[in-house]
Amino acid sequence: MQLSTIALAVQTQTPAMGAIGTGVRLLSAYDSLFREGDETTGFYEILSGAVRAYKIFPDGRRQIVAFAFAGDIVGFGHGETYRFDCDALTSTRVRMIPKASLLRAMRERPELGEKLLEVAGGEVANMQDLSILLCRKTAIERIASFLLTMAGKSAGPMVGRQLPLPMCRADIADYLGLTIETVSRNMTRLKAMRVIDLPNRGSFVVRDMDRLRLLAQCEGNMH
C-alpha cells in the first residue's frame, strides 16, 4: 500500500528552509508519511499535494488534527516519537528536514530559532481556532469555516472558480467532529442556499463569499 515512497536525493531550493533539507519523497494517495509511535527523525515540508494528520482511538474513532498543503511544515509538536499518523491525501511531494541538521543549523544561526518559534506560534493559533470551531460552532458554521479556510489555501481569486477539495467526506467529518451524513446534508444545504456549488467530487465553488463568511463567523443563523 505505502511502499512506493521513492526517495529522490534532490536539493530543491525554497525560501523557507534554504539548504537544510535534503531528501525529497514522493507519495501517492494514502501513502504514509509517518505513524504514531515512530521515532521523530525530522520535519517535512510539503512541496506539492496535501497530507492529513490524525489519531485513531482503540474504539475506532478518528480525529483528523490538521490538513497540510504546499508550503506547510508538519512534524512539529512531537517529542521523541510522533504522536499522530500522517499520510497523503493525493499525490504529494515532501522534503524531509532531519531533526539533527535542523538543530545544528539552529546553533549556527540563532535567528532561525526565532523563525521556528514563530512558526510554532502560528501552529498553536491554528489549533486554538480549531478548538473553538469544534466546541462552539454548529454543523453548518463548521462547514462554512472549513470551506472558507480551504478557499484561502489556494492562490488566485476565491469566488466563482473551481477550488480543490482534495479530501473525502469522511476526512472532513473526522476533522470537524461530525458524521459524513451531517457534512453531506449541510453541504447540500449550502448549495441550496446558493452560497456554494458542488460541480463534482474533489472541488467546490464559492458563489456568495459574504454569506459564507457570515455563516462561518457564528453570526449566521443562531436564533
Place this chain on the structure above:
Amino acid sequence: MQLSTIALAVQTQTPAMGAIGTGVRLLSAYDSLFREGDETTGFYEILSGAVRAYKIFPDGRRQIVAFAFAGDIVGFGHGETYRFDCDALTSTRVRMIPKASLLRAMRERPELGEKLLEVAGGEVANMQDLSILLCRKTAIERIASFLLTMAGKSAGPMVGRQLPLPMCRADIADYLGLTIETVSRNMTRLKAMRVIDLPNRGSFVVRDMDRLRLLAQCEGNMH
C-alpha cells in the same frame, strides 16, 4: 493529558531561565495578566497560584484555551500581540520574562532555543489533545479527563486526598465546551458512582482512580 496548553515543562529551577526573569508581580483573583491585542512584552512564569487563558467572542461565547499553574510559563504562541486574555484564578505570583532579554539569551545560548522549541511543540501537542477532547468525548469523559489532569497537577498522592480545583463551574464548562449544568450533573454523577468526592467548593477527592482513568479513556460507557 491535555490541560496545560500554555503550560510547559520548563522548570522554575532551570538555570537557563533563572537569571533572565526580573520583575515579580502579585495578582489577586481575576486580576488581568494581559489582554488580547496587547503588545507581547514578554512571557510569564507562574510562581504560585493559577491563571486561565481565554478568548471572548462578539456574541458572548467564551472559550478557555488553557489553565496554567505553578511552574508553567504563559505567553507563548503569540506574535506581536497576545492572542487571548489571561487572568488569575486565585491569588497568584508571576515572574515576567521580557521578550527582548529572552531573545538576547537565545542568541548567546542556542541550546535555549532548542528548549523553547520543544516547549512550543509540547504546546501544540496539548492543543491537539484538547481538540480531540472537545469533539470526540462525551460530557462525562471530558469531566473525567479534566479531573485526571487536575489530579496530576498537584504533587503528592492523588487518591483519597483533597486536591485543589481552583476554578469555578463556569470556567470548567467554558474549557470543556459544555454548560455549567452539564458539568454539575456529571460531577454529581461521578460522585454517585463513588469515583470522586466533592467535600467542598474548590476541591475534590479521587476515590477510584482506575475507573476515573477508564472513563477518561473513551472506553468507559460508550454502548
Place this chain on the structure above:
DNA sequence: CGGTGTGTTGAGGCACATCAAGCCAGGTGG
C-alpha cells in the same frame, strides 16, 4: 452486468442545551 466505494437522503432516538426553580454558604445590616 453485478460489485464496490463514495455520497445523498430519510426516519427516529439520544445527549446535551435551554429554561426555570430551588439549595446552600457567606456576607451584611438591623
Place this chain on the structure above:
DNA sequence: CCACCTGGCTTGATGTGCCTCAACACACCG
C-alpha cells in the same frame, strides 16, 4: 442573633441538533 440578600451550585422539565440506522443514487471497474 436572626432576616435577608447574593452568587455559585444543583436539580428538574422540556426542546433540539446531531448521531444512528437504513435505504438509495451514482460513478467507476472488472
